[in-house]
Amino acid sequence: MKFKNLFFLALILSLFSCVKEESDFEFIGWLPSTEATKSINDLLNIPEGELNRVEEDFLSLGYSNSAFWIKLRAKVDVSEFDGAYLSFANPMLNEIDVYNEQGQLIQKVGRLNFRQSDYNTFFNQINVSDQSGRTFYVRVKSFGNNNIPIKIVEKSNSGLSLDERNVLFGLYFGIVIAMFFYNLFLWVSTKDSIYGLYISYIFFVGMTQGILGGYVDSYLWPENTFLRQYSFYLSTVLVNIVGIYYSLKFLNIKSFNRKIFKLGQVIIAIYFLILFAFLVDLGIGQFKFRLLQIFLGIVPIFLISISIYSLRKGYRPAKFFLISWFLLICSMVIFLLSDLNILPHNFITNYIFTFGSAFEALLLSFALADKINILKKEKEAEQMERLRVLKENESLIKEQNNLLEEKVRLRTDELEQALRNLQNTQSQLVSQEKMASLGQLTAGIAHEINNPINFVSSNITPLKRDVADIMEVIEFYRETANTEFTPDSIKKAKQLEEDLELDYVLEEVDQLLKGMEEGAKRTVEIVKGLRLFSRVDEQDIKKVDLHDGINSTLILLNSSIPGKIRIVREFGELPMVECLAGKINQVFMNIINNAVHALSDHMDEVNDPKIEIRTKSLGETVVVEIDDNGPGMPEHVRQRIFEPFFTTKSVGRGTGLGLSIVYSIIENHKGTLEVETEVGKGTTFIITLPIYQSTSKYE
The missing domain is CATH 3.30.565.10 (Histidine kinase-like ATPase, C-terminal domain)
Known part of the structure; x- marks a missing residue:
């Protein structure tokens, strides 16, 4: 009892040390996502007065399958931070779409938007250091109780790094795997079903923590939408089913009190009903989530009660069992209080449930070890069997190493495929850059041709007028020559006209002028087509006549x-x-x-x-x-x-x-x-x- 008193005192001190922090945001309001508010453009047009107001600094939108739009304004300037990140500390949010003040999408995170190629997206942290405004729009969709803790963190103070987090969970999974295989060997050696129940329980506990950490979604079903949505709830139900049945068997409740044993079976049956409701749509909507949360509060009390009952009946291993459940429940309480924003989100509150789960696995294993000590006194012959199991353990570890090497090889193949995709994308970008350069070159040529052709086209009209004037003079000379010139001069003039082929020259001059005019017009048309086609000066969206673009394209392709x-x-x-x-x-x-x-x-x-x-x-x-x-x-x-x-x-x-x-x-x-x-x-x-x-x- 002294151990429990010390732990309870430590728990109280940790709770008082977790001082509630002031929110970084002013929650302007929220709206459910409907047909009228389907896109960010719809939300931008809605006045703030029509939004549902938020009176507290913590956003809890209750139970719903629908998405929600949230408008919030930062109390601080994100540009003052050394790498500002928008953090959503609830790992159970399925979809989180964040838009800036202008309605532009910044990033998508959440369980369904989590990308295996970018594991950081699982942490629901979005870089907003390059955003100029303080107002953000968030679209959130999840199942169960929609608790949405939002805060701004700096890059230097954004929690554990990816490597540190991997080391932390690596230690946790190391403990779980060690306990799993250790008790697996004991199960094989003793043929006692209680070890089989324990390894099943610890398997589902490890699976649940792996889902919360994002590792299971990343490596087991990265493309399965159903499991990414419901895997946590399914594993939670399985943990409770196996955990309750394991507790009833381990604590010998059936031999002590059959009524309590039947009550435990009823709770297990209800959990099977909840499991069925998640696997098959029974049309009960959010009721299954509420029912699950209700029993998540009932089951720990039930397990502590039967642990105390078994310990009072003189069953010594129940002592470790009671302590393990007490630690796990305390960690769950702190985790839930942080989820409800009663406690802040920090290293202790974010990972207390993981630590509690690890200690529970260890203490439950100690409880089994205590039972082993009892059995050792009765059956010393089992020692040789345990040595044989340890040898088998080495072969299993080798098999696991081979399996890990195979996973590494598969991961390497995936990375090579990703590299090939990246190279393909790079080639497309290079091609697009070439087209942009070609557009700039086309525009430059059009500009340079435009000036000289303007000289030609502008001089053709006065040239035609001057030639026409000259023709009038020539005609005057011809008419005057018949009356004014001497016969000898008239003869010489006609001979000169014949030598110069004057009629042909005049006709040729007229044809040349027409050709020059037609060529100038066609050149002007081509230049206009080049300028319309390139549009290099238009980097923004503008209103355009598509017919002009088609015609200019046909002009360029004409040759x-x-x-x-x-x-x-x-x-x-x-x-x-x-x-x-x-x-x-x-x-x-x-x-x-x-x-x-x-x-x-x-x-x-x-x-x-x-x-x-x-x-x-x-x-x-x-x-x-x-x-x-x-x-x-x-x-x-x-x-x-x-x-x-x-x-x-x-x-x-x-x-x-x-x-x-x-x-x-x-x-x-x-x-x-x-x-x-x-x-x-x-x-x-x-x-x-x-x-x-x-x-x-x-x-």
Whole structure:
């Protein structure tokens, strides 16, 4: 009893040392995510007065399957921190989307957004040191009780580093694995079912802590959404089922009091019902979470009670059992108080449940060891069997080492695959940079050509006027010569005209002037097309006439389009569309160029090769269809045309990046790109773009 008094005193001191910290935020309000508040743009347009107010500095939104929008404002300037991080200290939040003051997404974290490739995302810490404003918008979705502790931490003071956390959990799992295998050997040697129940219990305890730490989700089911949502609750239920049954068997409750034993069986049956409710949708919604939380409060009291009861009946191993459950319950209380924001989130409150679980595993193992000492006095012959089990332990450890080596090999293969994906992405970025450089070069050439061609085009009109004046003078001389010149002078003048071929020269001058005028007009048109196509000075989204972009693209491609290919324009009435004009022109260039190549390579097989470009407006979107009557594509090619580096062209003619970049551009514009094709009947690319990107309809 002295040990329990000392521990209780230590617990009280730890609780008083955990001084409640003031919140870093002013909670402006919250709203449930509905159809009216489906996106961040909807929330930005809602006045603060229409938000649900938060009177406390801790956000608890109760039980709900729905998502919640939260608007909060930092009380401090994040730029004053040495690496500011927005921390959500509840590891059970499934989805956390954080937006800045302008409504731009900063990062997604949470259990469902947790990426295996970036393990730091499991800690729900988001870097906001580069954000200028103090206002943040948070979208949160989880199950059970939605307690959302939010605070700002510095990089230098953001808790344990990843390596330190791995070492901490490595020690914990080392204890659990050691206890697991030690008692597994005892189970094999003694054939006592109580050891089987213990190793089952400690297995599920370790699994639960692994889920809380993110390791199980990362390595066992990184892509399984159901398990990432419910694995903690399922493991918690299994821990309680095995733990209650193990306690009843270990403490000999059935031999002491059958009524208490049956009560324990009833509790186990209720837990099986809860487990079934999680595995199969019974339509009870949040009720299963509340029922689970209720019994999580009842079960520890029940276990401590039967431990005291068994100890009073003279069963000595119940002493360790009682102490272990007492430690675990105290750690659970501190953990729950921090979850409810009664205690602050720090090293003690964040990992007290892990420490309590480790001590519980050790003390329960001590309780079993005490039972072993009793059995040793009765059966000394079992010592040889234990030595045999220890030898088997060595072989099992070797097997585990081989298993770990295999896991390392698999992880290495995964990293190599990730490296290949990164290289593919790098190639796409290089291609995009080349296209940007080409756009700048095109714009520069257009600018440089524009000045001299302006001189030519502006001088043609006065030159034509001057030539016309000269023609009038020549005609006057001709008419005057018949009356004023002597016959001899008239003869010499006619001879000179014949020698110079004056009529032909005058006609040639007229043709040359017409050619110069036509050439100047075409050059001006080409320069205009180059400038429209490049748009290098437009880095922001602007309202653009898509028809201008299509026409400029066709002008640039005019020299590469064979004369047999007809270009058919069926333009509808289109509004101005918000987009990055240079990027959209790049889309038109790639698709039309591919259509030209498809028709050029099969010119003899197509009777009337043509490319039809159709545009139309559909409410809030516009549609551009680029159709060719070329050879079309088989299904297996159509499914892969947007993959990076996939091309059907011969070596040297295509890189396989064009359509991949096109798809990324359309996706970044919140549009869609569809392909309809059939072998022998041509191909149609259907581009759908929203009219509005960043501005509202009536702005």
